[in-house]
Amino acid sequence: MMPLREGTGPWQVVPLPTAWGLFQARLDARGRLGALYFPGEAPPAGPGxxxxxxxxxxxxxxxxxxxxxxxxxxxELAPGGSVFERQVWAALLTVPYGSWISYGELAVRAGRPGAARAVGGAMARNPVPLFIACHRVLGSRGELTGYGPGLDLKARLLALEGIRPRRKPAAGRKRCPPPPGATREAGAPAGDGQMRLGPRTLRSASRYRRLAASPQRIRKPPHR
Structure with a gap:
């Protein structure tokens, strides 16, 4: 895993057209990604x-x-941030495509047990969403929570990876980590028959309503 660093100028803004709309990225002098902007967001146009x-x-x-x-x-990423934020973001980079983690578990993985609330703050200040995949962080029972652009967009991103989170917490259910080589539907308790074998491998909600609702080429997870 590449270390997270501070970027070095001059900075360059580059367009990234997609079926979801026009994203933009901010790259430092070495081509490292310092920020990713969703459709409708304007990168800061500072001197230089x-x-x-x-x-x-x-x-x-x-x-x-x-x-x-x-x-x-x-x-290679250059998101800046505080020491704590970089610890949390680096820990999140170990959560592979198609998997998810809770805020509390991410705090433990970052070496800060008990700091789930502070982890949520680090997710909110993540300048490179998708690449540092804060959409993969869910509530303790796999429920959708805590995404600036809106929960519909978070659910859509998770659906791309075959993850079906819960819309509301389910009392009395606990999530167990799947064994190596398997992934499980978010929030499903161990032993419920919902294990799925396979590789484990933005800020304004109203602004992204159309993006979240877009039907373009979304890969839906299989229904059981």
């Missing part, structure tokens, strides 16, 4: 900011992911 074409591998990789064709490419 340049504009240019996106690296083909980055543009094609994002389209590939949003078309439901597999994980994003590995890309």
């Amino acid at each position: 900011t340049r504009y240019g074409p996106a690296p083909p591998a980055l543009a094609e990789g994002l389209r590939h992911y949003l078309n439901g064709d597999g994980p994003l490419p590995t890309w």
Whole structure:
């Protein structure tokens, strides 16, 4: 896993057209990704900011992911942030495509047990969503919670990866981690027959309502 670093200028803003709309990325002088902007967001135009074409591998990789064709490419990241935030984001990078983790579990993985609320704050300040996949962080029972652009968009991103989260907490149910080589429907208790074998491998909700509702090429998980 590549370390998370501070970016170095000059910065370049590049367009990333997709079937979901126009994303934009902010790359540092070494081509590291410092920020990703969803359709409708405007990157800051500070002094010295340049504009240019996106690296083909980055543009094609994002389209590939949003078309439901597999994980994003590995890309060097320069999100900045505090020491704590980088610890949490680095821990989240270990959660693979098609898997999810709770806020409390992520706090433990980051070496900060008991800091679930602070982990939620780090998710809210994540400048490179999708690449640091804060949509994979769910409530303790696999329920949708805590996503700035709206829960519909979070659910759609999870559906691309074959994850079906719960809309509301289910009292009395606990999630057990699946064994190696298997994934389980979010929130399903162990032993309920819902184990699925396979590889384990933005801020304004109203602004993204149309994006979340778009039917374009979404890969729906199989119904049991």
